[in-house]
Amino acid sequence: MDRIPILKIGETLLVTIQVDFHDRVALALLEDLSEKIVNFSSKGLLIDISALEMVDSFMGRILGNIAKTSRLLDCHCVLVGMQPAIAITITELGITLSGIHTALTAEDGLALLNKLVNAKKNGKPSAKKQEAKWR
Amino acid sequence: MAPVLLVTQDLRTEDDLVHMRAAVKMHASDLGFSSLNQTKIMTAASELGRNTIEHGLGGLVIIEHLREPERNGIRLTFKDEGPGIHDHALALSDGYTSKKGLGLGLSGSKRLMDEFDLISPPGTVITVVKWM
Numbered sequence: 001m002d003r004i005p006i007l008k009i010g011e012t013l014l015v016t017i018q019v020d021f022h023d024r025v026a027l028a029l030l031e032d033l034s035e036k037i038v039n040f041s042s043k044g045l046l047i048d049i050s051a052l053e054m055v056d057s058f059m060g061r062i063l064g065n066i067a068k069t070s071r072l073l074d075c076h077c078v079l080v081g082m083q084p085a086i087a088i089t090i091t092e093l094g095i096t097l098s099g100i101h102t103a104l105t106a107e108d109g110l111a112l113l114n115k116l117v118n119a120k121k122n123g124k125p126s127a128k129k130q131e132a133k134w135r
Numbered sequence: 136m137a138p139v140l141l142v143t144q145d146l147r148t149e150d151d152l153v154h155m156r157a158a159v160k161m162h163a164s165d166l167g168f169s170s171l172n173q174t175k176i177m178t179a180a181s182e183l184g185r186n187t188i189e190h191g192l193g194g195l196v197i198i199e200h201l202r203e204p205e206r207n208g209i210r211l212t213f214k215d216e217g218p219g220i221h222d223h224a225l226a227l228s229d230g231y232t233s234k235k236g237l238g239l240g241l242s243g244s245k246r247l248m249d250e251f252d253l254i255s256p257p258g259t260v261i262t263v264v265k266w267m
């Protein structure tokens with residue numbers, strides 16, 4: 001079965017959804033991600049959907065579940081790159097994706113993750129040091 | 136003018152659903168729909184196609200080009216021989232769900248398209264139209 005690759009960069013996991021996928025692949029992604037978040041103690045998850053042509057209620061539910069599940073596993077999730085047409089369409093469809101952090105670009109998404117993760121780490125490495133570590 | 140049949144496709148497996156989305160996108164784009172409307176049509180088709188597969192126990196979709204003197208449109212017809220929808224008002228209300236999803240399938244696709252027609256039972260025939 002096809003699986004969506006998950007990249008590990010420091011404390012962050014990166015997923016790029018490139019093509020239209022089966023429902024099964026979406027469900028497998030949720031499982032794979034949960035496993036990797038726990039195995040690597042990942043603190044941030046960046047999901048890039050800039051190449052997606054549509055999000056229907058099933059995919060919306062999966063994306064929402066990924067965000068909620070990762071939060072339960074002490075990992076922040078940011079969704080980046082949503083096409084304007086998809087934003088308009090899913091709003092009309094009635095999907096709210098409430099509680100999901102979003103950013104327009106992967107770069108902005110990483111910066112947001114940094115902020116979210118470091119806000120919790122009071123007294124631990126500052127945002128600057130964290131960024132340096134990634135480079 | 137009579138509608139032009141663009142394609143008829145079986146809807147039984149997840150593969151069919153992915154192919155159907157690609158076909159809808161291609162035809163909507165060929166007919167000249169804006170990218171926003173292509174996304175809306177594709178999303179509605181995905182919702183309705185999934186219903187056909189999951190609740191209708193499989194069926195088919197017919198994609199047609201509607202030609203009128205003043206306007207062009209696309210018509211998608213989803214047909215299945217499944218148990219059918221007995222309470223139309225309930226099925227069309229937001230939040231009603233029988234299985235997976237958010238319960239936005241029917242009500243949501245109705246909002247995304249310009250026309251929506253439901254005939255059921257026996258079986259289910261759902262026709263949606265988007266005008267350019």
